[in-house]
Amino acid sequence: MKTLPLEEGVEIPVLGLGTWQLKGETAQSAVEKALEVGYRLIDTADAYGNHKEVALAIKNSGIKRVDLFLTTKIWQSDLNRENVISAGNRFLNELEVDYIDLLLIHWPNKEINLEETLEAMNELKRKGIIRSIGVSNFTINHLKDSLNAKVRITNNQVEIHPTLSQIDLRNFCKENNIIVTAYSPIAQGQDLHLPLIQNLAAKYNKPPSHVILNWIIQSGMVAIPRSSNIEHIVDNFRTLDWELEKQDVDEIDNLNSNNRLINPSFSEFDH
Numbered sequence: 001m002k003t004l005p006l007e008e009g010v011e012i013p014v015l016g017l018g019t020w021q022l023k024g025e026t027a028q029s030a031v032e033k034a035l036e037v038g039y040r041l042i043d044t045a046d047a048y049g050n051h052k053e054v055a056l057a058i059k060n061s062g063i064k065r066v067d068l069f070l071t072t073k074i075w076q077s078d079l080n081r082e083n084v085i086s087a088g089n090r091f092l093n094e095l096e097v098d099y100i101d102l103l104l105i106h107w108p109n110k111e112i113n114l115e116e117t118l119e120a121m122n123e124l125k126r127k128g129i130i131r132s133i134g135v136s137n138f139t140i141n142h143l144k145d146s147l148n149a150k151v152r153i154t155n156n157q158v159e160i161h162p163t164l165s166q167i168d169l170r171n172f173c174k175e176n177n178i179i180v181t182a183y184s185p186i187a188q189g190q191d192l193h194l195p196l197i198q199n200l201a202a203k204y205n206k207p208p209s210h211v212i213l214n215w216i217i218q219s220g221m222v223a224i225p226r227s228s229n230i231e232h233i234v235d236n237f238r239t240l241d242w243e244l245e246k247q248d249v250d251e252i253d254n255l256n257s258n259n260r261l262i263n264p265s266f267s268e269f270d271h
């Protein structure tokens with residue numbers, strides 16, 4: 001599968017399976033199916049409560065650790081040094097692996113010193129517990145704060161779909177060698193119904209989900225659609241079989257209406 005370089009020796013696949021809200025057997029069977037079909041990036045988080053099911057699915061797949069890419073995230077109340085270190089070790093036990101490819105700060109938290117968090121993550125990296133350090137739900141200003149901390153951030157996982165295209169944030173990330181992962185890439189189904197997306201689906205004779213996922217991947221980002229439906233898991237993977245024309249990628253960029261779906265009370269999007 002095509003990958004993007006996070007840093008030397010760490011390549012992230014451009015398409016992965018999101019697992020938010022997938023629990024128990026549903027989580028396990030979705031991850032098993034995805035691995036069987038060819039997905040190699042699995043996106044989980046401490047807060048999703050499915051590390052153990054992800055571990056079981058990986059074990060059942062028989063796929064070698066080196067061929068997988070695991071992203072997980074530390075919750076925003078666990079960002080002091082002590083909690084970061086203990087979370088890193090706990091995640092290894094829960095996921096039954098001896099390293100995590102990418103560890104993210106799930107949400108920024110202005111109550112906890114960012115430098116302290118990033119330095120603790122760097123400690124996990126030096127010990128080989130994680131391979132790369134990233135963030136999620138960070139604004140340009142949060143990223144500027146992280147750059148001041150002098151710990152290399154390689155990834156920002158943020159909500160991106162046609163009605164929330166976040167061009168300024170994407171440009172800032174590009175200028176600073178930060179790969180963007182688009183979460184909620186199909187806007188939880190909403191953006192599949194946009195007239196332009198429907199027209200492009202008809203033009204290429206492909207599903208609307210492919211049009212959106214290709215827009216993300218061809219724009220140099222990683223897409224992590226979530227599904228527990230086997231047909232959707234298989235179908236989303238087939239996105240990689242074809243590409244949009246450049247003019248169509250540009251047209252989708254213009255659909256932005258700042259339609260943010262994920263905005264919990266503790267978010268810091270005004271930072």
Ligand SMILES: NC(=O)c1ccc[n+]([C@@H]2O[C@H](COP(=O)([O-])OP(=O)(O)OC[C@H]3O[C@@H](n4cnc5c(N)ncnc54)[C@H](OP(=O)(O)O)[C@@H]3O)[C@@H](O)[C@H]2O)c1
Nearest residue numbers: 018019020183184185186187188209225226227228229232
């Ligand atoms: N870092 C963060 O704070 C954060 C926040 C939100 C999400 N995320 C990550 O991003 C992942 C994806 O985001 P998301 O779960 O919010 O939304 P999403 O991937 O945009 O949408 C998921 C929904 O779309 C449906 N779906 C998937 N493929 C489809 C297809 N081909 N055709 C029609 N419907 C389809 C799924 O239903 P079926 O199960 O029926 O297919 C599910 O209801 C999450 O699972 C999580 O890993 C991260």
